[in-house]
Amino acid sequence: xxxxSQAMISLKDIVPAAQxxxxxxxxxxxxxxxxxDGQNKSCLTLVADQTAAVxxxxxxxxxxxxxxxxxxxxxxxIFSHQRNKWVLRTGKRGMIEKVGEFTMAFVETPNMSEIxxxxxxxxxxxxxxxxxxxxxxRIFPPIP
Amino acid sequence: MASELxxxxxxxxxxxxxxxxxxxxxxxxxxxxxxFPLTISNPEEYMHLNQAILYGVLCEPHKAKVxxxxxxxxxxxxxxxxxxxxxxxxxxxxxxLVDSAxxxxxxxxxxxxxxxxxxxxxxxxxxxxxxxxxxxxEGNLWLCxxxxxxxxxxxxxxxEEEPLVMTSALYAYLRLLADHCRLSVDVKxxxxxxxxxKFCVKLLREQFHLCLKIGRDLIRLLQxxxxxxEFKAIWKDLVLNPGKxxxxxxxxxxxxxxxRTSGCYFLLRITPExxxxxxxxxSCVKFGSQKRYQAWFAKKFLLRPGGExxxxxxxxxxCCSHHPSNEVIQSDIIPRWAVIGWxxxxxxxxYFEAVAKLALFYDWLFFxxxxxxxxxxxxxxxLMVYSMPKYMKLTHSxxxxxxxxxxxxxxxxxxIIVRGVSSAFxxxxxxxxxxxxxxxxxxxVLSPFLRERLQNFLLGSNVxxxxxLQPVGVPADPMxxxxxxxxxxxxxxxxxxxxxxxxxxxxD
Numbered sequence: 001x002x003x004x005s006q007a008m009i010s011l012k013d014i015v016p017a018a019q020x021x022x023x024x025x026x027x028x029x030x031x032x033x034x035x036x037d038g039q040n041k042s043c044l045t046l047v048a049d050q051t052a053a054v055x056x057x058x059x060x061x062x063x064x065x066x067x068x069x070x071x072x073x074x075x076x077x078i079f080s081h082q083r084n085k086w087v088l089r090t091g092k093r094g095m096i097e098k099v100g101e102f103t104m105a106f107v108e109t110p111n112m113s114e115i116x117x118x119x120x121x122x123x124x125x126x127x128x129x130x131x132x133x134x135x136x137x138r139i140f141p142p143i144p
Numbered sequence: 145m146a147s148e149l150x151x152x153x154x155x156x157x158x159x160x161x162x163x164x165x166x167x168x169x170x171x172x173x174x175x176x177x178x179x180f181p182l183t184i185s186n187p188e189e190y191m192h193l194n195q196a197i198l199y200g201v202l203c204e205p206h207k208a209k210v211x212x213x214x215x216x217x218x219x220x221x222x223x224x225x226x227x228x229x230x231x232x233x234x235x236x237x238x239x240x241l242v243d244s245a246x247x248x249x250x251x252x253x254x255x256x257x258x259x260x261x262x263x264x265x266x267x268x269x270x271x272x273x274x275x276x277x278x279x280x281x282e283g284n285l286w287l288c289x290x291x292x293x294x295x296x297x298x299x300x301x302x303x304e305e306e307p308l309v310m311t312s313a314l315y316a317y318l319r320l321l322a323d324h325c326r327l328s329v330d331v332k333x334x335x336x337x338x339x340x341x342k343f344c345v346k347l348l349r350e351q352f353h354l355c356l357k358i359g360r361d362l363i364r365l366l367q368x369x370x371x372x373x374e375f376k377a378i379w380k381d382l383v384l385n386p387g388k389x390x391x392x393x394x395x396x397x398x399x400x401x402x403x404r405t406s407g408c409y410f411l412l413r414i415t416p417e418x419x420x421x422x423x424x425x426x427s428c429v430k431f432g433s434q435k436r437y438q439a440w441f442a443k444k445f446l447l448r449p450g451g452e453x454x455x456x457x458x459x460x461x462x463c464c465s466h467h468p469s470n471e472v473i474q475s476d477i478i479p480r481w482a483v484i485g486w487x488x489x490x491x492x493x494x495y496f497e498a499v500a501k502l503a504l505f506y507d508w509l510f511f512x513x514x515x516x517x518x519x520x521x522x523x524x525x526x527l528m529v530y531s532m533p534k535y536m537k538l539t540h541s542x543x544x545x546x547x548x549x550x551x552x553x554x555x556x557x558x559x560i561i562v563r564g565v566s567s568a569f570x571x572x573x574x575x576x577x578x579x580x581x582x583x584x585x586x587x588x589v590l591s592p593f594l595r596e597r598l599q600n601f602l603l604g605s606n607v608x609x610x611x612x613l614q615p616v617g618v619p620a621d622p623m624x625x626x627x628x629x630x631x632x633x634x635x636x637x638x639x640x641x642x643x644x645x646x647x648x649x650x651x652d
Contacts, residue, residue: 029436065155069440073157097157102440103424143435 012051012110014079016086016117016127020093022077025049027104028056028070030140034063044087046140047072048106053137055113057082057089062096071100079112086113108142109135146203150240161236165229168195169203176200176207180214193218194225201252202233202245212255223261230256231263234270235416246283250290257298265306268294272316273415277457278323278450285336288320292339296346303351311354314347315365316412322368323453345374352389359403360510361410361460363636364502370637379637397638398557401510401564404517407465413457418445422458422483426466431478438486452496455487459503467519481526485538501545502634508546509553509561511568518575525572533589540591543584545634547597554636562601569602 008023026047034043043063047056056074058066066072078091090096114134120126136142146169149162168191175181176196184190200211215226230252233241241249253271256264268291275288295302295313302310321340324333348355355362366382369375381388382397393399411419425437446452462480473479484504491497504527507520524542531538550565551558572578584590585599 061154065153068436069444097155098153099157102421102437103428105428143439 010051011047011049011054011112014052014054014088014112016079016081018078018080020076020078020091022079022088022094023075024077025071025073025099025104026054026056027102027106028066028068028072029053029106029108030068031066032139044139046108046111046137047088048108050105050107053106053108053111053113054079055085055087055111055137055139057087059089062090066098069102070098071102071104072096073099086115086117088112108137111135111137114138146200147244148242149199149203149245150237151242152240159237159240161232165195165199168192169199172196176211176214178210178214180217182217184218184220190218190220191225194229198226198229198233198252202241202248205244205248208248208251212252216259221262223256223259224263227256227261227263227267230267231270234267234274238274243283246287250294254294254298257294257301260301260305265309268306268309269312269412270416272313272412275316275320276415276454277320277413278327278453279448280327280330280333280450285333289336289339292317292336292343296339296343299346307351307354308357310347310351311358312409312412314344314355315358315361315409317344318362318365318369319413319457321372322365323450325369325372326453327450341372341374345378348378349389352394353391356391356394356400356403358409359405360401360506361405363397363400364506367636368499376637383638397636398560401557401560402512402515404507404510404515404520405464410457410461410465413454414461418454418458419461422461423466425478426462426468426480426483427472427477429478430476431482432476434478434482434486442490446490452491452493455491455496456499456503458487459484459500460506463504463507463520463523467517479523479526481523481530484523485527485531485535488538498545498634501542502549504542505546505549508565508568509549510564511571512564513567513571516571518571518577521568521572522577525577529578529583532587536589540594543590543594543598547594547601548634550601552634554638556638566602566604 008025011024011026014022014024026049028045028047030046032044034041041060041063043058045056045058045066046053048054074088074090074094074096076091076094077088077096078094079086079088082089110132111134114132114137116130116133117127118130120128149165150159152158169176172192173196175193184193194215197211197215201208201215204211215223219226230249234249238246238249249271253264253267256267261267271287271291275291276284291313295310317340321337321344324337324340366375366379370379386394386396414422421437421441425434425441429437445454462484466480468477468480488497488500491500504524505521507516508524510516511521524546528539528542531542546565550561553561569581573580581598581602585595585602587595
């Protein structure tokens, strides 16, 4: 697989897919409390770049590794449906790491997790945007 | 085996600088022992050899002397490349370096002082900037102490080769000392304080002609140290016996007032990381979208114990060292005055708020359009104007503070300050920062009492007239006066020193 050479995409261009193909960079804006379910830890976060925001699901020790203000690079991530929510995550084959702090511009709208995605009528393997549920995250509202 | 250069946190991306040095080291490791091959075929090879030797010095302490001999043997550029790599390491990686590499870094810096390497001034400045103000953690105090030792040990050499580095060190240590003296009676800190005092006093006493180059902020820093006996003695001589400093032409501290302090001094008390974040905030973040950035900055730098002590340094940095382009000024990027307004709210103790306000107005007091820059005084003016009417209290407290400074800052040199502040107001109008002073004098929401005082000041009628120093409870004032700032910071020790001595009959 030529995953290494895959170009970075902007968050506004991510589309749900059953593939680990999302290579992107963003800044972490907010983080919910870490949930522990048996041995598994998870934590929902809000991340954004200059084009859009999205919810990112962290797993295990990823939850403690990142703080708001961190600039993260996701390689081979996946944007998919998890418990009724559209979230970005590393999945089993992806990788996420901290590459910096603070110095990245962002927008909080649109939020790709707050969009109603439906299967493409012309291609059932693809998803298309049907409507905007909320212009920004309802879980992590913008700071007034 | 070479040890690691840096410690990475989990999920932290690898660092390119560290990788490039390590790669060069691994490539050339077999050639890093005697007999050294002394022919270097091309600049690329020279670069790799410098990288490899530097990595060796930092990661193989037991072989450091061998590596250093090697460097001395091959160097053809006055160590310029080697120094530029060191500067990169300090700026990019200092906090991540393993402890042994930090030790080696200080050692190799001393070696580079000894050979008068090209760029040693820049390296020393970078190292000084890594010392965090009012941070009493062991590692930070260690660096502070190592560098103070270095400046004292290499005194003659540095004075001869890089005298301006000594004034930079003086600026940094006077500022650090103020924070170190304000807190704690820790025995370990005591030793450091003595070292810092020794360095500062020696430079002030022996090389005052150099210290003069710092300009007016030297007075601001010395003012904060007047309670320390050694500095009290310096104040006494500054006021009563300026000739004692044997600096040709130095007759009075007003000469320092008249010298604007260069913007590079303010960088000395801002870490490179703080600088990067502040410059990003002030050049890329839109006004209205700054909240999250401010919260991150505050969490990292201001909310730690003692963190608010750096607000004064940041205010000076923003006023004097960060001058945005016209393009940025006309854009929707957050303006400097708004960031300063936010910083003032981060001060929980009134002392820190007062010194930050003094920092904000400091260039007003001595403003001279021939040497001063309107950009240094612009933030305070706009902060007063744009805080109305929503943050009326802030405008009120700033204006009141400025007028109190005019009356009290230096009673013996009041005419200089009256002239400075008048000229600051004049220049702000003339350069179009505000259309006219009516924005304040005709502003209904501003207390009539303050408006009147400002009006009187602007008309010049108050010069030389007796003043109510504490205008509390004036019936005409409908607005309750805010708590007065710490008066000690509003008065230079210059005047009080003289008065105290007069009272004791110690004057000649």
